[in-house]
Amino acid sequence: MYTKEEREGILWEFHRSGLSAPAACRSLPLFPNKDNLYAWLKLEEAGELTAREMPDRAERMHCSHGEGSPAFAARRPGAEPASPRKRRAEGGAGKMERTGRGGAGGEPPEQTDWRDWGLEGLPDDPAERAREAEVRLAEALAVLDVLKAPGPGSLTNEEKHRAGEAARRLSPAVRLADVTRTLSIPKSTYLDQASRISRPDPKAALRERVRASFEASGGAYGPESVTADLRRGPGEPVSWRELAPGDAETPVVASEKVVRRIMREEGLVARKAAQMRRRARYRSYRGELAERPANVPLRADGTHDFRAPAPGLLVVTDVTEFRLDGYRAYLSPAIDCFDGWPICWRVSVHADSDLMVGMLKDLVGIVGPTEDRPLTVHTDGGAVYMGREWREACGPGVVRSMSRRARSPDNARAEGFFGTLKCDFFEGRDWTGVPFDEFSRLLGEYIEWYRDGKLKKDLGWKTIREYREERGHAA
Structure with missing residues (x-):
């Protein structure tokens, strides 16, 4: 202890x-x-x-x-x-002490620290003193160029080789002996790194496919989604080791660990809205303007059932706000609870009844509910959803459903869609100077990709369109 x-x-x-x-x-x-x-x-x-x-x-x-x-x-x-x-x-049970990171041949010099790279200990001869000072400066600049490292000991052997070669290019005064001494790496290990670096990358073809999958998602895919996307396509899947350069069609089998490492090395980081500053959420609640209809998805035990046995039976909707360059945009979609299909949506610079009631009329026209096959539309307690225009637009084939007051989980299916949309599409992008028409077009393209191209884990790594068509439902 x-x-x-x-x-x-x-x-x-x-x-x-x-x-x-x-x-x-x-x-x-x-x-x-x-x-x-x-x-x-x-x-x-x-x-x-x-x-x-x-x-x-x-x-x-x-x-x-x-x-x-x-x-x-x-x-x-x-x-x-x-x-x-x-x-x-002597019966020692401890492990052999390591002398370096994969060092081969000979004991490395004693490990150095940034403080050891100062002007102390320089030789008395003026010419040699000037050369040594130039060597230390070049080596320090080279290491900082390779990695913002807290010290030479933080570098791997490959990074030490890169730093050493950079230092030798910066100054002709830097000798190989200077590099190996300062970076604490045996000469044999240093030279071995040169042959390692010159070898062809066995993951080159896989890197190309990983980058293509990530870029096709608009930066929305993480390692798990990219791994699933690589395994899709016509023909028999092949191991990533057998993937031919330039092959963009054959399914590839690669572990998520390998894909994750490649994405880390290539700097491919999926957007994470949770890592950014959350803006204040838009709220449309204006008080109890009318009697609330029943909360249809709510079970007796307090949980919710946002599932539907077929398309066009249960739909959730809500409004979300986007704060842009000098204006605000509002999205009102209708999400089918059967598989998450965005049936229709409208975008406006005003969160008014024209936006939401207009979306509802589009929805009724697409689904065509009847009294024999009614459509349940679930909303929160926003002012428009309690208003007369919304009630009249519902018609005889639409069943209204509404969340309880101040219970955002009651409309979790719509909130989940907005969270994914903000993470994949909106957060982490520079919207400066983007006008409303352009933003509306880009938003529509994303929703279409979400429906037709985005792989969803809860659907067995299929797109919503594939999932629906496999079950014999018209898209």
């Missing part, structure tokens, strides 16, 4: 080292495993731990962990590291 003082001392040494957590736990004496270090860092962020220097930490750790332990002796500051053979002979 580590005391609080010991944990705070370890945190101080970790921040001072500039190493990544795994590298610090491997190379620094008396450090815990990386899981414990991550947990302590979270406690530090919460203010429960404060990193501070403890000069006598080694002596206290020496007493608390036992002097006779071979693992302790191997990690004691200044101790001569025991060879693997000697450690096995």
Whole structure:
């Protein structure tokens, strides 16, 4: 067990080292495993731990962990590291200490920190002193160009090779020996990275398909959706290792882990509305203007059933607001609860009865409800939905349904559609200078893609159109 003082001392040494957590736990004496270090860092962020220097930490750790332990002796500051053979002979149970990230051949120099790259320790000879200063400057600029790293120890061997080559291009004074010494990488490992980098990328064809799938979704697909999209298409699926370059049709079998790694390497990040500042939601409630109709989807146990056995039986609707460059746009859609099909929609700069009642008339004209096959239209308690015009537009074949007051989950199906739409289409894009007509056109194109092209997990990774047509219903 580590005391609080010991944990705070370890945190101080970790921040001072500039190493990544795994590298610090491997190379620094008396450090815990990386899981414990991550947990302590979270406690530090919460203010429960404060990193501070403890000069006598080694002596206290020496007493608390036992002097006779071979693992302790191997990690004691200044101790001569025991060879693997000697450690096995002494019965040591600890793992062999690693000397670098995949290093091959020879012991790497002692790990360096940004503070070691200053002007201290430069040679007295003026010419050599100037050359060494130029070397350190070029290396520091090269590392920063490769990665905004907290220290050289945070770089992988590939990144160290890239930084070293960048430094050698920046200044002819930088020698190979300078690079390997400063970046703490064996010469053999450094040269091996050059051959690794020059090899053809085995995932090149898959990268092309992943990027194409992501871009076709407008940046809406995450790794799970891209993985499902890759497996669609005519013919027998092939492994991603067998995918031919330029093949954009054959279904590809690739694990989500591989796709996720490629998307991370390529910088393909799906829009996440939850990571952005949420704007105030539009509310159309103006009080109890009339008696509320029954809440049809509400069950006796307080939950809701937004399912329908066939199209055209249960529809949800609501209004959402988009704040744009100098104006606001409002969308009123009708969503079929059978499969989420957007039956019709209207967009306007005014959230008035013309928008919502006009959408309802479009809906009745498309579905054609009758008294023998009525259409239930579920809404929230907005002023228009309680008004006379809405009631008259419903007609004899339409059953009104309304949420309870101040219960947004009562219309969760419509709210879920708006959340997906805002995340996929609206948030994270620059709408400066986009006029209403252009915005309305782009919004309509997205809703059509949502209906005909977006893969939905709850429909078995099929589009809404495919799901409906497979069940013999007219689109």
